[in-house]
Amino acid sequence: ELKVEQNPLFLSMQEGKNYTIYCNYSTTSDRLYWYRQDPGKSLESLFVLLSNGAVKQEGRLMASLDTKARLSTLHITAAVHDLSATYFCAVVFSSGSARQLTFGSGTQLTVLP
Amino acid sequence: EPEVTQTPSHQVTQMGQEVILRCVPISNHLYFYWYRQILGQKVEFLVSFYNNEISEKSEIFDDQFSVERPDGSNFTLKIRSTKLEDSAMYFCASSEYVLGYTFGSGTRLTVV
Numbered sequence: 001e002l003k004v005e006q007n008p009l010f011l012s013m014q015e016g017k018n019y020t021i022y023c024n025y026s027t028t029s030d031r032l033y034w035y036r037q038d039p040g041k042s043l044e045s046l047f048v049l050l051s052n053g054a055v056k057q058e059g060r061l062m063a064s065l066d067t068k069a070r071l072s073t074l075h076i077t078a079a080v081h082d083l084s085a086t087y088f089c090a091v092v093f094s095s096g097s098a099r100q101l102t103f104g105s106g107t108q109l110t111v112l113p
Numbered sequence: 114e115p116e117v118t119q120t121p122s123h124q125v126t127q128m129g130q131e132v133i134l135r136c137v138p139i140s141n142h143l144y145f146y147w148y149r150q151i152l153g154q155k156v157e158f159l160v161s162f163y164n165n166e167i168s169e170k171s172e173i174f175d176d177q178f179s180v181e182r183p184d185g186s187n188f189t190l191k192i193r194s195t196k197l198e199d200s201a202m203y204f205c206a207s208s209e210y211v212l213g214y215t216f217g218s219g220t221r222l223t224v225v
Binding site for chain 2: 031033040041044045048088090098099100101102103104105108
């Protein structure tokens with residue numbers, strides 16, 4: 001079964017603190033994506049990770065991929081209120097002919113002042 | 114920047130009625146998708162469409178659902194007889210061959 005698991009599901013953190021969101025997936029993947037979703041809004045692409053050891057950074061967010069462990073992380077550095085949103089990882093599994101995305105359950109991040 | 118456009122943004126319909134959700138994908142993209150997100154839950158794959166036919170569909174995409182690309186630009190999702198549990202946000206997406214899925218802004222479907 002193709003599964004993508006994220007944890008934690010809910011995360012409250014103080015401004016200025018660091019934290020990591022984890023994304024595990026069940027089988028070989030072509031690529032992994034991170035998306036941000038604000039309430040009632042669409043999915044905003046943050047990162048696409050293609051290969052083992054890939055690391056990408058944008059502002060206070062950094063994503064990495066370990067294909068051997070089937071694990072991706074999204075690290076938040078010195079959180080600010082504007083980062084409050086739900087973050088999803090999504091995987092394209094190699095066995096999928098149409099290359100559809102399989103999403104994790106999402107991590108609802110709340111950054112407190 | 115190219116966009117995926119979805120209409121309407123919000124649709125309210127009575128149970129048992131047919132609805133058609135519309136999408137205009139990015140013009141040079143080859144793959145088209147519908148996803149749905151029940152309020153507060155994760156995004157779920159419904160169907161993918163390539164070369165004018167369905168290439169893959171999920172268990173959710175039963176006989177009540179259909180897709181078509183009637184005129185080479187629009188991509189539609191039809192639900193023949195809506196149920197209460199069809200209430201969700203429906204996202205259209207398109208992708209290039211290699212990378213880059215672009216999602217539309219979504220249609221919120223409310224079945225009453």
